[in-house]
Amino acid sequence: MIEFHNVTKLYKTVIGVNDISLKIEPGVYGLLGPNGSGKTTFINLVMGQLRPSMGHLSVFGMDPWQNDGLLNRIGLCPAIQAHYPFISGLKWVAYLTQLRGFSRKQSHQMAAESLAVVGMEYAMNRAMSSYSLGMRQRTVLAQSIAHKPELLILDEPFNGLDPKGRYEMTVFLKSWVKEGRSVILASHILHEVESLNPSLLLVSGGRLLASGSPQQVRSIIANCPNSVRVRCRQTAELAALVTGNFEIKSISINSEAEELEIESMNPLELLKLLPGLAMKNNLLISELRSSDDSLQNIFSMLMLIHRGGMRLPE
Amino acid sequence: MGLVNSIFATVQFEILRVLTLRRLSVAVIMALFPPTMIFWLQAGGALASPGFIITLFCGMVCLLSLLLWSTSNVYAELEGKSWAFITSRPYGRWSILFGKFLVAFLVSFIISWIALSLCMLVTGDLDFNILNDGKEVPKMQVWLALSGLLFLASMVYAAIFSLLGVLIQRRAMAIAVVFFTVVEVVFAVIPAVVGKFAMSFHMFCLLTHWVGWVPPSAGQDEDANEILQDFLNVYGRQDAWVHLAVIFAMTLLSLSLAAYVICKREYITLEDSQV
Numbered sequence: 001m002i003e004f005h006n007v008t009k010l011y012k013t014v015i016g017v018n019d020i021s022l023k024i025e026p027g028v029y030g031l032l033g034p035n036g037s038g039k040t041t042f043i044n045l046v047m048g049q050l051r052p053s054m055g056h057l058s059v060f061g062m063d064p065w066q067n068d069g070l071l072n073r074i075g076l077c078p079a080i081q082a083h084y085p086f087i088s089g090l091k092w093v094a095y096l097t098q099l100r101g102f103s104r105k106q107s108h109q110m111a112a113e114s115l116a117v118v119g120m121e122y123a124m125n126r127a128m129s130s131y132s133l134g135m136r137q138r139t140v141l142a143q144s145i146a147h148k149p150e151l152l153i154l155d156e157p158f159n160g161l162d163p164k165g166r167y168e169m170t171v172f173l174k175s176w177v178k179e180g181r182s183v184i185l186a187s188h189i190l191h192e193v194e195s196l197n198p199s200l201l202l203v204s205g206g207r208l209l210a211s212g213s214p215q216q217v218r219s220i221i222a223n224c225p226n227s228v229r230v231r232c233r234q235t236a237e238l239a240a241l242v243t244g245n246f247e248i249k250s251i252s253i254n255s256e257a258e259e260l261e262i263e264s265m266n267p268l269e270l271l272k273l274l275p276g277l278a279m280k281n282n283l284l285i286s287e288l289r290s291s292d293d294s295l296q297n298i299f300s301m302l303m304l305i306h307r308g309g310m311r312l313p314e
Numbered sequence: 315m316g317l318v319n320s321i322f323a324t325v326q327f328e329i330l331r332v333l334t335l336r337r338l339s340v341a342v343i344m345a346l347f348p349p350t351m352i353f354w355l356q357a358g359g360a361l362a363s364p365g366f367i368i369t370l371f372c373g374m375v376c377l378l379s380l381l382l383w384s385t386s387n388v389y390a391e392l393e394g395k396s397w398a399f400i401t402s403r404p405y406g407r408w409s410i411l412f413g414k415f416l417v418a419f420l421v422s423f424i425i426s427w428i429a430l431s432l433c434m435l436v437t438g439d440l441d442f443n444i445l446n447d448g449k450e451v452p453k454m455q456v457w458l459a460l461s462g463l464l465f466l467a468s469m470v471y472a473a474i475f476s477l478l479g480v481l482i483q484r485r486a487m488a489i490a491v492v493f494f495t496v497v498e499v500v501f502a503v504i505p506a507v508v509g510k511f512a513m514s515f516h517m518f519c520l521l522t523h524w525v526g527w528v529p530p531s532a533g534q535d536e537d538a539n540e541i542l543q544d545f546l547n548v549y550g551r552q553d554a555w556v557h558l559a560v561i562f563a564m565t566l567l568s569l570s571l572a573a574y575v576i577c578k579r580e581y582i583t584l585e586d587s588q589v
Contacts, residue, residue, distance in 0.1 A: 011582060047401075047402055049398075049401055049402075049580070049581075050580055050582075066577060068404035068405075069404070071402060071403060071404045074402070076398065076399075076402040078398040078399065080395045080396075080398060080399075081395075082396065082399065084331065085334060086330070086331075086333065087327075087330055087331065091327075095323050095326075095327045096399055096400075096403060098319060098320055098323035099320045099324075099400065099403035099404070099405050099406050099409055100316075100320075100403050100405070101316025101317075101319065101320065101404060101405060102316075102319075103319060104319070107323075143399065
């Protein structure tokens with residue numbers, strides 16, 4: 001469906017994407033990366049709005065650079081809120097559908113249908129200025145699916161949605177995927193995309209750092225050097241146990257908070273074995289968690305590994 | 315068919331966007347400015363040459379409206395963050411260019427034409443002192459000729475400013491003002507071939523064809539006719555259709571260039587460049 005061959009995009013001296021090569025077959029993909037990692041550039045390249053500075057890419061077997069023929073096969077839900085005073089959601093979606101070449105009547109019908117799909121039927125004749133953030137997000141989604149594209153690209157679709165809205169968005173995307181359509185979902189939050197069980201593409205600094213199923217990515221993350229926080233009353237005894245049994249970089253004891261922070265070279269092994277070892281030694285652990293679980297830290301580590309500054313433990 | 319349909323969809327959508335209190339107020343103020351000034355000057359007895367003053371004021375209104383509507387064709391979408399929605403459609407870029415051109419053209423013509431018509435009403439039976447071959451030109455003919463010129467000016471400058479808007483985003487309006495001053499004001503009065511590049515020159519020639527000379531001040535009809543003769547001797551006498559053809563050709567050329575640029579250019583938003 002999508003092929004990148006050593007694609008680099010430069011904005012003068014700023015690198016948008018850096019030497020990306022990948023092949024995406026039809027399916028569900030999560031494009032994960034921190035803010036400013038190159039996700040939007042990746043999407044704009046796929047949409048043919050940007051031309052690669054180096055390398056080449058194809059979408060549905062064609063060069064996407066300003067290839068208007070491709071655009072009706074793709075639906076784009078950008079990470080942008082639409083805001084037009086006095087214009088209803090229905091009129092806006094119908095207008096954007098007309099720009100795809102459909103007649104006025106067809107566009108109105110398609111717009112009304114897509115707004116109903118995203119649960120905006122009740123408010124579609126209201127001015128968009130009266131919409132909440134979540135309603136606008138759903139209207140933006142409606143404009144991307146009105147023409148029933150083969151590939152739906154969503155850029156941070158969960159932004160601004162409340163828990164109910166997030167749930168509804170997930171339900172919608174699951175049903176969309178069930179119909180056999182492809183989805184690329186760009187996000188900086190792992191668990192948002194995980195529910196769709198996608199193949200993950202991890203990007204940072206414009207580079208593709210890792211790819212695979214959520215389980216594979218989680219195992220990569222778990223095997224990265226990481227900090228682990230352990231809450232235990234007998235902090236000194238636990239610290240002694242840890243230093244004697246695990247390969248660690250550092251350990252700090254906070255007696256007042258009854259907490260240990262362990263910087264481990266192999267956090268997965270530590271998380272697996274420490275509870276059993278503590279039990280054997282009659283030490284009661286009340287909490288065990290990874291402290292560096294933000295995506296930004298994970299990406300920083302992956303970037304370090306990618307540059308050869310760090311090696312993954314075997 | 316799809317392209318035509320999408321252009322008209324853009325025209326319709328843009329007109330819907332116009333119907334806000336703020337934009338309507340601006341349009342009303344612009345349409346009322348020339349007749350108010352004419353009324354005020356007339357009441358004060360300072361309206362020396364009504365034909366010239368009306369042409370000047372209505373032309374200014376037309377130009378101002380075009381600057382507001384045409385030059386921001388791409389920038390308004392980039393700034394309003396609607397560019398991604400439009401360009402992800404097969405006819406998006408085309409329809410934004412041609413749809414906005416049509417709206418700028420229509421809105422500017424309507425505003426300036428209303429202003430012109432109100433000016434004609436305000437002046438009542440006032441003598442315009444416009445002579446053609448020594449005969450007084452009827453007021454209705456002046457109104458028709460100026461309406462025609464406003465139509466042509468709205469069309470050609472909407473196209474030129476649309477091209478500038480496509481080429482330059484951030485300071486398109488300022489560049490358009492500089493362009494107008496240099497090309498349409500300075501070039502137009504240079505008695506050389508360069509003057510013919512100015513659309514204002516061709517419109518002036520059309521005005522002389524249609525109604526004769528609009529004198530810059532009253533009571534100088536004979537001098538004015540002399541100036542006109544000198545002017546025509548320097549520039550040569552061409553039929554009206556030649557000037558009309560130049561204006562239409564310039565409109566087509568500007569729109570074609572703008573269409574090429576808007577379709578081939580990478581428009582990078584601030585968000586894009588921050589990756």
